[in-house]
Amino acid sequence: MNYLVENKAAGLGFVGAPFTLVSYVVEGASYVKRLAFSQPKIPHELLQTSMAKYIQYQADSGAQTVQIFASWPTELSPVVFEEFSLPYLKQIVDTVNQSHPNLPLILHAR
Helix, strand or coil, X not given: CHHHHCCCCCCEEEEECHHHHHHXXXXXXXXXXXXXXXXXXXXXXXXXXXXXXXXXXXHHCCCCEEEEEEXXXXXXXXXXXXXXXHHHHHHHHHHHHHHCCCCCEEEEEC
């Protein structure tokens, strides 16, 4: 990636946060929230797919920092966020930090 910008700009990688991706895969955040209360096993199984490998791939390809974009956290109560979003974000950060300890990660939550 760096060769494309000749080191004149930073290479920024990008991934969606797990809850954001699951929300787009199914019928939106409100449906995932309903599942969280009625059938919590389903969203947990969907959220297990970590974006860490994709972040690692981007870093290996020259990304100098990676942004994790979360588009639904403001729609979640603290309790739902702590169970269905935060653990999976932490899992990504922990996994990436093991292989790329100096890679800055940005969480953009809107």
